[in-house]
Amino acid sequence: MSMPAIRTDHLTKRYGRLYALDSLDLSVEPAEVFGFLGPNGAGKSTTIRLLLGLAQATSGSAHIFGVPATDVRSAHRRLAYVPADVALWPHLTGAEILELLARTGPGTDRGYQDELVARFDLDLRKPAGTYSTGNRQKVALVAAFATRAPLLILDEPTSGLDPLMERVFRTAVLEARERGQTVFLSSHQLAEVEAVCDRVAILRAGRLAEIAAVADLRRLHRTEIEVGFTGPAPELHAVGGVEDIESTGPGRLRLSLTGPPAPVLRALAAAEVTTLAVREPSLEEIFLAYYGQASR
Amino acid sequence: MTALDAAPAPVAPSTAGAPGRAVTRLTVRQVRRGALAVGVLAAGMSALVAATHAEVVASPEQAASLASLATNPAIRTLFGEPGDLGDPGGFTVWRTGIFLSVLLGAWCLLAATRITRGEEESGRTELLLAGLVTPRHLLARQLTILSLAAAATGAAVSVALSAAGTDRPGALVHGAGLGLTGVFFAATGLLAAQIFPARSAATGSATAVLAAGLMVRMIGDGVAALGWLRWLTPFGLTGLTRPYDTNRWLPLMVLAAMTAAVLAAAVAANRRDVRGGWLAPRAGRAPRTTLLGSAPAFALRRMLRPLSGWAAGIAAYYLLIGLIAASMISFLADNPELADLAGQAGFGSLGAVEGYAATLFALLAMPASGFATTRLTAFFADENSGRLTLLCAAPRTRQKLAGIEVATAAAGTLVLALVAALATWAGTTISGAPLSLTAAVAGALNVLPIAALGLGASALALGVAPRAIGWFGALPVVGGFLLLVIADSVRAPVWVTGLSPYAHIALVPLESPDWVAAAVMTSIAACAGAAGLAAYARRDLRL
Numbered sequence: 001m002s003m004p005a006i007r008t009d010h011l012t013k014r015y016g017r018l019y020a021l022d023s024l025d026l027s028v029e030p031a032e033v034f035g036f037l038g039p040n041g042a043g044k045s046t047t048i049r050l051l052l053g054l055a056q057a058t059s060g061s062a063h064i065f066g067v068p069a070t071d072v073r074s075a076h077r078r079l080a081y082v083p084a085d086v087a088l089w090p091h092l093t094g095a096e097i098l099e100l101l102a103r104t105g106p107g108t109d110r111g112y113q114d115e116l117v118a119r120f121d122l123d124l125r126k127p128a129g130t131y132s133t134g135n136r137q138k139v140a141l142v143a144a145f146a147t148r149a150p151l152l153i154l155d156e157p158t159s160g161l162d163p164l165m166e167r168v169f170r171t172a173v174l175e176a177r178e179r180g181q182t183v184f185l186s187s188h189q190l191a192e193v194e195a196v197c198d199r200v201a202i203l204r205a206g207r208l209a210e211i212a213a214v215a216d217l218r219r220l221h222r223t224e225i226e227v228g229f230t231g232p233a234p235e236l237h238a239v240g241g242v243e244d245i246e247s248t249g250p251g252r253l254r255l256s257l258t259g260p261p262a263p264v265l266r267a268l269a270a271a272e273v274t275t276l277a278v279r280e281p282s283l284e285e286i287f288l289a290y291y292g293q294a295s296r
Numbered sequence: 297m298t299a300l301d302a303a304p305a306p307v308a309p310s311t312a313g314a315p316g317r318a319v320t321r322l323t324v325r326q327v328r329r330g331a332l333a334v335g336v337l338a339a340g341m342s343a344l345v346a347a348t349h350a351e352v353v354a355s356p357e358q359a360a361s362l363a364s365l366a367t368n369p370a371i372r373t374l375f376g377e378p379g380d381l382g383d384p385g386g387f388t389v390w391r392t393g394i395f396l397s398v399l400l401g402a403w404c405l406l407a408a409t410r411i412t413r414g415e416e417e418s419g420r421t422e423l424l425l426a427g428l429v430t431p432r433h434l435l436a437r438q439l440t441i442l443s444l445a446a447a448a449t450g451a452a453v454s455v456a457l458s459a460a461g462t463d464r465p466g467a468l469v470h471g472a473g474l475g476l477t478g479v480f481f482a483a484t485g486l487l488a489a490q491i492f493p494a495r496s497a498a499t500g501s502a503t504a505v506l507a508a509g510l511m512v513r514m515i516g517d518g519v520a521a522l523g524w525l526r527w528l529t530p531f532g533l534t535g536l537t538r539p540y541d542t543n544r545w546l547p548l549m550v551l552a553a554m555t556a557a558v559l560a561a562a563v564a565a566n567r568r569d570v571r572g573g574w575l576a577p578r579a580g581r582a583p584r585t586t587l588l589g590s591a592p593a594f595a596l597r598r599m600l601r602p603l604s605g606w607a608a609g610i611a612a613y614y615l616l617i618g619l620i621a622a623s624m625i626s627f628l629a630d631n632p633e634l635a636d637l638a639g640q641a642g643f644g645s646l647g648a649v650e651g652y653a654a655t656l657f658a659l660l661a662m663p664a665s666g667f668a669t670t671r672l673t674a675f676f677a678d679e680n681s682g683r684l685t686l687l688c689a690a691p692r693t694r695q696k697l698a699g700i701e702v703a704t705a706a707a708g709t710l711v712l713a714l715v716a717a718l719a720t721w722a723g724t725t726i727s728g729a730p731l732s733l734t735a736a737v738a739g740a741l742n743v744l745p746i747a748a749l750g751l752g753a754s755a756l757a758l759g760v761a762p763r764a765i766g767w768f769g770a771l772p773v774v775g776g777f778l779l780l781v782i783a784d785s786v787r788a789p790v791w792v793t794g795l796s797p798y799a800h801i802a803l804v805p806l807e808s809p810d811w812v813a814a815a816v817m818t819s820i821a822a823c824a825g826a827a828g829l830a831a832y833a834r835r836d837l838r839l
Contacts, residue, residue: 052689055836073691081689087682089598090417090494095583103589105690125580129494140686 003066005030005151005182006051010060013046020046022206023060028184028199030065030150033177035193035214036186037287038203044186045084047203048155051184052081064151077106080144084155084186086136090129094122094139101143113146119168133160145172151182158189170196194283202290209290218280221289222256225264225279229253231272239263315428316437322424323441326411331445334403338396338449338474339456341778345391346460348786349384356382364631366390370624373518373616376531379541385462386540389470396453397474397534398510401481404446405502408485411438413495416571418681425570435486435566439559442482450475466540469548473534476551480530481506483558490565493573500605507609514616530554591687591697595704599671603708606667610660610712611719617656618723618731621649625729649729653720653739654803660716661743661773661798664709665750669769671705672754676762682839695833702755702825709747713740735805742804745817746773746797752821752828759831762838772797 006028013021021043028034038044049055051062053072062069065078088097098117102108117124120138128136137160144152158166166189173183173196187193193200194214201211210217222243227234229251236242241259248254251274257264261278268276281289353359359382365371366378376394379386412435415421425431454471458464481502488502489495509529516525516532526532527550536547565574587597625648675698678684688694717733717740724731749772757768776796783793793799800813 049837053694054685054688056834072688073693076689076691079689081686083682083685085682087685089678089683093581093583096585096588099583099585100588100594101686101690104591104594104687104692123580125582127578127581130579143686 002030004028004063005032005065006034006062006184007066008047008051008060008062011047011050011057011062012059013043013050013055014058019206021050024203024206024208026201026208026211028182030182031177031180032198033173033183033185033196035197035200036184036203037188037190037193037200038209039290042203043206044203045155046206048081048153048184048186051153052076052079078149079151079153080106080147080149082137082140082144082152082154082157084157084159086133086140088128088131088136088139091127093127094124094131094135097128097139098124098143098146102146105143106147106149108143108146109148110146113142116142116145116172119172120165134162134165137161138165141169141172145176149181151184152176153184155186156188157185158187158192166192190283190287200283202287204290214283217283217286220258221281221286222258223261223278223280224254224256225261226275226277227253227255227268227271227273228275229268229271229273231270234268234271236264236267239267316433319424319429319434319437320441323411323438327407327441327445330403330407331448334400335445335449335452338400339452341392341396341782342388342453343456343460344782344786346384346388346457346462349387351787353382353387361631368624368627369518369520370620370627373514373620376513376517376535377538379538383462383466383540384460385457385466385470388457388460388462389466389539393470393474393534393539394510394513394531397477397531398506400446400449400474400478401506401530402503404442404478404482405485405488405506406499407445408438408442408482409489409495409498409502411442412486413489413492413498416489417495422570431566431570432563435563439482439486439562442486443479446478446482447475449478463540465543469537469543469545470534470539472548473537473539473551476548476555477530477534480551480555480558483555483562487558487562487565490562490568491574493571493576496602497575500602504605507612511612511616518616518620591690591692592700592704594687595700598674599704599708602670602674603667603711606663606708607712607715610663611715614656614660614716614719615723617653618720618725619727621652621724621731622727622729624652625649648806649724649731650735650739650806651803653724653731653736654742654806657716657720657739657743657804658798658801660713660740661746661750662777664712664716664744665747665769665773667712668705668709668747668751669754669766671701671708672751672758672769673765675701676758676765676838679762680838685837685839688837693833694837695829698755698758698832699829702751702829706748706751709744709751710741713744713747716740731805738809739805742801742809742814745814745821746776746801748818748821749773749776749797749824752824754828755825756828756831759828759835 004027006026008024008026011021011024012019024047036044036047046055050057051064051069053069053075056070064075067075067078069075092100098113102110102113120142122135122138122142128139131139137157141157144154158169161169170192173185176183185193185197197214199211199213200217202209212220226248234253236245236255240263241257242264243256243258245253245255353362363378363381366375366381372378375390378390381387381390421434424434450471453474454467457467457470484505485498485502488498492498492501509531512525512529513531513535516523517535526536527547530551533547533551537544568574587593684697687697714737717736720740721731721733721736750769753772754765754769757765761768776798780793780796780798782788783796797817800810800817802808802810802813
């Protein structure tokens with residue numbers, strides 16, 4: 001069994017009486033792309049700050065490849081980081097900042113860095129003070145992806161990028177995974193998470209609400225099924241996992257299903273099904289279901 | 297279906313709300329604490345010096361001796377042209393006038409660039425301007441409140457001096473001059489904030505105006521033939537009003553006109569893009585990669601520009617101190633009875649160039665430590681704005697990162713001391729009262745333990761109360777200086793005086809250094825610094 005890239009045990013952070021993070025248990029395997037989701041204020045950035053040792057945990061612990069996160073000298077040799085809100089020294093140009101980060105960081109592949117600069121279409125001659133939010137993010141992304149650190153911690157890295165650059169970003173994430181790097185991606189861009197992540201964790205009010213592979217997550221959630229039939233109306237009320245049965249016309253039904261579809265299919269067998277549409281929920285719908293629960 | 301067909305009524309902009317009042321309240325909140333501190337200090341110091349005048353100048357003979365000391369070109373250069381020193385008001389103006397006008401002017405310009413360009417740089421101004429407030433309106437409110445703060449300080453000094461029993465017209469002229477000086481530098485800060493798109497550049501250039509104004513005043517006061525120069529600077533103009541003497545209003549009118557001109561320029565320069573300025577940075581340049589290779593190198597790179605500014609100011613001041621040394625010393629040699637009196641008035645041991653240099657080197661502790669404090673304040677600003685986060689994600693402990701910054705600041709302080717020593721040496725050599733280079737270096741280095749206390753206190757604040765770095769750093773250095781001055785004035789018990797670090801340094805190069813005191817102070821500074829760094833490593837990064 002290999003050492004997890006990130007492991008947290010009962011990781012807790014309290015600000016006064018407020019629990020920003022409440023006993024988080026998480027394990028991220030090497031070379032996986034791990035999505036970290038949650039509404040604003042759920043504790044995502046707090047978790048990342050604890051992983052980086054930028055804040056001290058109230059209780060519990062976090063390890064980066066087996067090294068305590070508080071031992072930053074050792075732990076930070078194994079990671080690179082892109083903050084949610086990238087702030088740069090306004091007088092330094094992009095090139096100077098990349099130079100600084102490369103020479104003070106955990107080691108950089110200069111050739112790959114040049115390639116990334118070209119791909120992200122970054123003008124390195126400008127002072128950082130003149131950069132837009134997206135350009136500042138690009139500087140931090142190039143610096144992080146160009147490191148050979150085995151773990152990349154990315155906190156909402158694409159919030160300022162345009163759709164073209166977001167594609168470049170997704171490619172870079174997949175390339176990192178191919179190289180064997182682990183990517184911990186906190187994001188609100190659910191399509192992006194769906195596209196690149198192997199597993200996701202959903203955080204709600206400082207607690208872990210769900211952690212699963214993206215495909216499993218779908219299975220755990222309500223699938224929408226539309227049926228057209230010519231035979232007798234199927235009796236579905238007694239079938240486990242079925243809810244919200246709705247007649248949408250003569251010989252048409254819509255229902256939602258949680259859990260495996262076998263019992264429903266058996267019940268439908270006698271109804272002479274003519275059309276069957278199964279729509280799995282998007283990550284967005286799953287996520288909104290959690291949002292909804294949080295706000296109610 | 298009529299309900300659906302009817303177009304929704306257009307949203308009418310609300311006419312309720314009072315954007316002006318909200319902006320006023322915001323601005324007041326931004327400046328009230330500093331304004332109160334400056335006002336209380338100015339009024340308190342003025343009242344105290346006026347009230348203790350009778351003790352310092354007990355007899356008419358003493359008053360006469362003091363007057364002849366004060367008319368010496370060297371003393372005139374430092375303290376301005378004296379008024380009637382037999383009068384408690386005139387004496388107070390002479391002792392505190394320049395110091396208070398520099399203090400108030402500096403606070404006004406720092407506050408002005410902070411609440412204008414600083415807020416704009418951080419993006420908060422855009423939030424305000426997206427509402428009903430226009431840039432011109434915002435500037436007008438900021439200008440008004442800063443001016444009122446400066447005027448209130450002037451008024452507080454007038455009231456304090458009147459309450460201490462001095463003549464009312466003199467108190468009024470002095471207070472008015474002080475208040476106008478504050479408004480002038482607030483306007484200078486506001487103008488600089490319109491011109492430069494970065495807060496640091498705006499603050500730097502406005503500070504350069506203040507320093508130049510002070511230099512011009514010194515030359516005008518020190519060299520009789522160039523006395524007209526004083527009409528060009530607020531510090532000279534306030535001197536020309538001669539409070540408690542002739543109480544002239546003309547220089548005040550000139551100062552008011554100058555201030556109005558700068559204010560008008562600031563308002564005119566306000567026609568620009570938000571976040572823009574009249575001196576925009578170049579759009580692009582080739583990378584300069586020196587001093588980017590490591591954290592210490594980068595700390596040095598960030599320090600070099602401010603260090604050269606501070607070094608230039610300190611060099612100019614100590615060069616002047618050196619240049620007037622010969623005149624001072626020969627004057628005191630011709631008037632031996634004054635030496636004793638000079639001691640009572642707070643200038644001990646001015647008879648030989650070594651004593652003269654030692655006395656004036658004590659003042660060096662303030663800018664040297666002030667520089668170190670600004671470095672740690674800038675470090676915290678980097679942390680608070682998130683610039684430090686990327687460096688903190690590198691394989692290096694935060695304690696080390698902060699330690700590097702403290703060490704770099706200490707090195708900068710050392711450089712400033714050496715610059716002061718060199719400038720003094722050069723000045724004294726040119727003026728013909730030669731102080732050896734070793735003596736000058738020894739004298740300048742001798743005050744470093746006090747500066748170290750300021751740096752240690754600042755480092756402690758970085759760990760435990762980072763928003764109060766300035767106050768922590770000023771406590772031993774500026775607080776200690778004021779304590780000594782006040783304790784001397786009111787003849788406080790020895791233990792009170794002993795709380796000031798200045799009471800424990802020897803008058804090097806006149807005397808040999810007090811190694812024990814220096815070691816004790818340095819150890820206290822090191823302990824405070826170590827405690828601060830340990831606390832810094834344990835606390836959360838403040839973003």
